[in-house]
Amino acid sequence: MVLLSPTSDQPRVTPLATLLAELAQARAVRGPALPFGIPALDERLADGGLSGASLHEVAAAAATLTDDAAATLFIAGIAARFASQADFTAFWALTRFDLYAPGLEQVGLGPDKVLYAQGTSDSSVLAMAEDALRDGSLACVVAEVKSADQTATRRLQLAASDGKTPMLLYRRHRVRDRCPLSGFSSAMTRWRIGCVPSERLPHPGVGRPRWSVELVRQRNGNPFSLPLDACDDQGRLALPAAARDRTATPNGELGAARAASQAA
Amino acid sequence: MREMGRRSESAEHPFKAMPTDEGGACLSSAPALSWATLWGKPTILIERAGQRDLVTAACPVALGLGLRPGMAATHARALVTDLEVRDAEPEADRAWLDRLALHAVSHWTPTACPSGEDGLWLDLSGTTHLFGGEARFCRRLLRFLERLGFTASIATAGTPGAAHALARYGGETITLLPPGAEAQAIADLPLAALRLEPEALASAARFDLERIADLYPMPRAPLAKRLGLATVRRLDQARGLVAEPIIPVVPFEAPHAERRLLEPIGTAEAITQVIADLIDDLVIQLRERGLGLRAAHLTCLVVDGSEQHVAIGTSRATREPKHLKRMLGMRIERIDPGLGIEAMTLTAPRVEELEAQTLEAGLGASGRPPDIAPLVDQLAARIEPDAPFRLSSQESDVPERAVRRVEALAKPSGWPAWKRPVRMLRRPELLSHVVALLPDHPPRRFTWRGTAYRVMAGDGPERIHGEWWRTSQELWAVRDYFRVEAEGGERFWLFRRGDGVDEQTGNLSWYMHGMFG
Known part of the structure; x- marks a missing residue:
């Protein structure tokens, strides 16, 4: 019964091969993905990383300025890793300029790596981003907008796949208590970044910043959430190291709870 | 010497250093209406020469008080207590002369150039009838210079050498020399009028030769042996026996393309087509001259006589037609054709040299980094009058002042690694x-x-x-x-x-x- 006749086997192999070829072609169109270098993160992403020719959305977890800064650094770290080759440039379009460039340099996005442009409205920022994507000469395009409907994101996604350039769209909070990622969007992945307390050091001082990184939606994959250590000077995230001595930390129960949730 | 086809004149520089014993008196007697005479304060210009300051020029008031160009500045200060002393600016004088020469080329005659440090040569052959003859032209030129604040003396002669001598040593404001009279006219002038070398002048003084006329009867071979071959050549040039061409200054002409249309156009497609043709014409010119365009200006002449202007700028010199067409195409909607456009002109007011570059041998590196200059132009067009920028460091510890904006294609510098917020x-x-x-x-x-x-x-x-x-x-x-x-x-x-x-x-x-x- 389990024996398959060669006549029936032949047609069954062919569709599989064609399917695989189609899939590989689709992958090739989407461009190479940029892995985070963290197995726990990359394994859960459908592409094994951030696709280099599609739209990714990032928002702050809450409408506070600190979460806003965390999301900005998350984007800057990704942009720095996309533009890590010499003489490659990322483009950052925004309407209200409050970035502090020395801070961006400290996650690897140095002043020679990034080109800024300040638009007057969201529509001009989106138009600039689309131009920059279609040009294809940039390593990465970042745009900060308050509102972008499904048409706008669809245009950006098409432009990104045409220009083989990754697009990072930072959705700023418009209304308090309403997540900007709640609407429809054509983005490949959607991230929500917030600040969480960092590991207490045995000596006075602030430890490496820690974020809650939440993948709200992704195409062909499941959402997930995990705490991560913030970008280093090359823009790389890291998994938090397990606390060596839990009892010594001032908020031991919090660390223990986090360790438990991580183990789960 | 009309057959040389050349009449020249030269304009006198107002504060020309002039040997006192030869022609200085003529300048002091000339009516000078300048700020120095109006103020009435004697003014001299000085220049450092070795260990001491020398007077290079003196205003008419100062000349009247006995100050002479060539004397030491301390001597002049001792002679006149209430003396205005300023530094001479030879570069600024030269710039003025160049501007005047360019003005002459564009307004009076195609052949003009600065002569020496204090004069201009204009080739007036066949151009003075446009201004009503030589005499009227000279008066007109004098008035023009007077409005600019210069005093001048003009000589018109058949050879540049004779004009040079008469303008500086003739003693009259306007000298009009009939053709063929050069040798006689300059006979009584001092030898210095011949533009001789200082050594030649010194040896001439030793031989007791003072006037140009003294040289006429001398045999040429001993003259060349004693005073140098250059002296003979200058003498022949002044008399018209040897040609002395004027090398004209050539004004820079901005690349320019124009299309006059058979019928007025008004549709965007037609305007795009004409713009494409204009850019193709302009790019050919730019390629021939080895130039790249930094700014372009499109002027559309509408049927009712009004003009529509559109301008683009580029972040780096370029002459790529595709890029230029796209940049101008983004601005077509700003052109209001009205009843129709009958002529379009494209000029490049700002150009830079753009030559072929040597590519590095492609060893090692996989590929050259992409060029973002076209993209920068395109983005700048989206957010006019703003432009894309980079941030660079500024030497300040105060955080707000540590950042400054620089051009999109500049090379910015980084900051120290102190912890800074984002x-x-x-x-x-x-x-x-x-x-x-x-x-x-x-x-x-x-x-x-x-x-x-x-x-x-x-x-x-x-x-x-x-x-x-x-x-x-x-x-x-x-x-x-x-x-x-x-x-x-x-x-x-x-x-x-x-x-x-x-x-x-x-x-x-x-x-x-x-x-x-």
């Missing part, structure tokens, strides 16, 4: 209810924008002193910056005014300045 408040915001240990501990708790925060950890202080060279308020000012983490994981950049010990440095108020993520 977003900064536009201006620091005052914190309230701050509890902190003095002098150098981060606050324990504070309230900002109505929310109370309890600080779990802090780094600092990083002390930044005010820049006393800017304002006196910053003379003692001190900011102590702290990086703190609040209970919920928020990381802030705070500072306290004052070092906590000395009251002069600040009032110990706390401010929020930025956010770390």
